[in-house]
Amino acid sequence: MPGESKNGMQCAEFDLLLCEVLDEMLSGDRLEKFQAHGRVCPVCGPLLAEAKEGRQWLKSLQEVEPPANLVHNILVATTGLDTVRLRQPASAQPQISWAERMREWAGTLVAPVWAVARQPRFAMSFGMAFFSLSLALSMAGIKVSDLRHVDLRPSAVKRTYYEASGRVVKYYENIRFVYEIESRVREFKRATTPAEPGPAPEEQKERKNNNNTSGQPEQKQERNYSQGGDQPVLASAPNDPPVVTVTTYRRFV
Amino acid sequence: MLVRRCLAGDAVAWEEIVQKYNRRIYNICYRFAGSGEDAQDLTQEVFIKMYRTLKTYDVGRGAFMTWVTTITRNLLVDHFRKSKQDRVTDSMDTAPSEHEDAMPLSEQIPDKAAPPDAHVQSRETGETVHRALQKLSPELREAVILRDLQDMDYREIAAVLKVPEGTVKSRINRGRAELARLLQRTYRQVM
Numbered sequence: 001m002p003g004e005s006k007n008g009m010q011c012a013e014f015d016l017l018l019c020e021v022l023d024e025m026l027s028g029d030r031l032e033k034f035q036a037h038g039r040v041c042p043v044c045g046p047l048l049a050e051a052k053e054g055r056q057w058l059k060s061l062q063e064v065e066p067p068a069n070l071v072h073n074i075l076v077a078t079t080g081l082d083t084v085r086l087r088q089p090a091s092a093q094p095q096i097s098w099a100e101r102m103r104e105w106a107g108t109l110v111a112p113v114w115a116v117a118r119q120p121r122f123a124m125s126f127g128m129a130f131f132s133l134s135l136a137l138s139m140a141g142i143k144v145s146d147l148r149h150v151d152l153r154p155s156a157v158k159r160t161y162y163e164a165s166g167r168v169v170k171y172y173e174n175i176r177f178v179y180e181i182e183s184r185v186r187e188f189k190r191a192t193t194p195a196e197p198g199p200a201p202e203e204q205k206e207r208k209n210n211n212n213t214s215g216q217p218e219q220k221q222e223r224n225y226s227q228g229g230d231q232p233v234l235a236s237a238p239n240d241p242p243v244v245t246v247t248t249y250r251r252f253v
Numbered sequence: 254m255l256v257r258r259c260l261a262g263d264a265v266a267w268e269e270i271v272q273k274y275n276r277r278i279y280n281i282c283y284r285f286a287g288s289g290e291d292a293q294d295l296t297q298e299v300f301i302k303m304y305r306t307l308k309t310y311d312v313g314r315g316a317f318m319t320w321v322t323t324i325t326r327n328l329l330v331d332h333f334r335k336s337k338q339d340r341v342t343d344s345m346d347t348a349p350s351e352h353e354d355a356m357p358l359s360e361q362i363p364d365k366a367a368p369p370d371a372h373v374q375s376r377e378t379g380e381t382v383h384r385a386l387q388k389l390s391p392e393l394r395e396a397v398i399l400r401d402l403q404d405m406d407y408r409e410i411a412a413v414l415k416v417p418e419g420t421v422k423s424r425i426n427r428g429r430a431e432l433a434r435l436l437q438r439t440y441r442q443v444m
């Protein structure tokens with residue numbers, strides 16, 4: 001029992017020396033007294049054996065590996081900094097930046113369209129579409145080089161949008177005004193020239209007078225332009241089924 | 254010195270401290286709390302606390318390692334108290350015992366393990382010992398973790414636990430012995 005003296009050593013002293021004995025730091029007379037107490041004391045004897053065994057079990061435990069992202073997480077949680085040097089140990093779980101994710105996302109959107117655009121039969125349509133778009137922009141007074149220093153604040157974007165659309169509308173109105181005058185002039189001419197019966201003879205006359213510069217061919221051309229203006233350039237190739245083709249190609253991407 | 258550089262606003266110094274001590278703190282937390290998930294959260298908490306209280310570290314009062322270990326230990330004790338309270342409120346049918354180390358472990362420890370004298374370095378054995386360690390009272394558990402797993406000397410452990418060296422030694426003895434008894438019971442049941 002604790003406090004009991006056996007072989008000149010009390011249980012409390014035995015308890016104190018136990019660690020040193022297991023550390024092999026005790027020797028000589030004290031070690032002998034210690035061992036003698038352990039042999040006869042019903043409490044300290046088993047304690048020595050069990051402590052020795054328990055120590056062995058504990059020593060058999062190996063150090064565990066912390067998670068790869070632990071250091072990274074600690075730094076983010078403390079300084080809020082994610083230093084470049086620390087990305088290396090965390091590379092087991094690759095950290096994709098916001099910009100990279102956006103690029104990937106944009107890529108998935110553009111890829112099907114680009115795949116179609118690369119097809120020879122569509123390349124021309126896309127080229128034409130781009131050409132007309134850039135033409136429209138330059139007509140409206142917007143240079144592609146200007147886009148580099150575009151102000152992206154919401155208010156500025158709004159202002160730019162209204163300015164640009166205003167310019168496009170003005171350009172369109174101007175063209176309409178010109179056509180309007182032209183058609184009025186043509187109507188006036190028709191009214192002043194002697195009346196001819198029916199449209200069919202007019203067509204025949206038209207075919208006969210191919211060299212005629214009286215404005216008839218211009219009228220035809222005007223119609224074509226207006227047709228072209230009403231319909232998107234892509235649809236100008238009547239054999240291409242644009243929507244269906246795009247979805248089909250998307251499946252392969 | 255790292256701490257002084259850190260206090261001067263050197264982010265690299267802080268990073269070095271994290272690199273130097275994360276493994277040690279994680280291992281203490283893992284062996285005390287039992288699960289890797291808890292260990293990760295607790296290690297993070299330890300560093301957050303360290304970062305906030307770094308200026309209170311006094312070189313004259315002891316080694317930085319002792320200071321770090323003290324913070325870790327105090328957080329673990331808090332965590333244990335909290336989780337014990339949760340357990341008490343969660344399950345009213347299981348009477349919480351005063352001394353966790355008095356609880357029979359034989360039912361909780363899986364029966365798969367090597368015989369006691371073989372002490373084979375297998376993952377299963379390690380797992381069994383780890384689970385048995387969780388059954389020790391926190392007082393005994395922390396003492397054996399700091400001594401046998403972290404190789405701290407008795408004086409350092411006494412400083413961390415704020416108890417006399419004699420008490421430290423006594424707890425280590427009891428912790429080791431209790432662990433051996435728990436594992437003996439497990440293996441006796443298997444055989």
Ligand SMILES: [Zn+2]
Nearest residue numbers: 011041043044
């Ligand atoms: Zn005794």
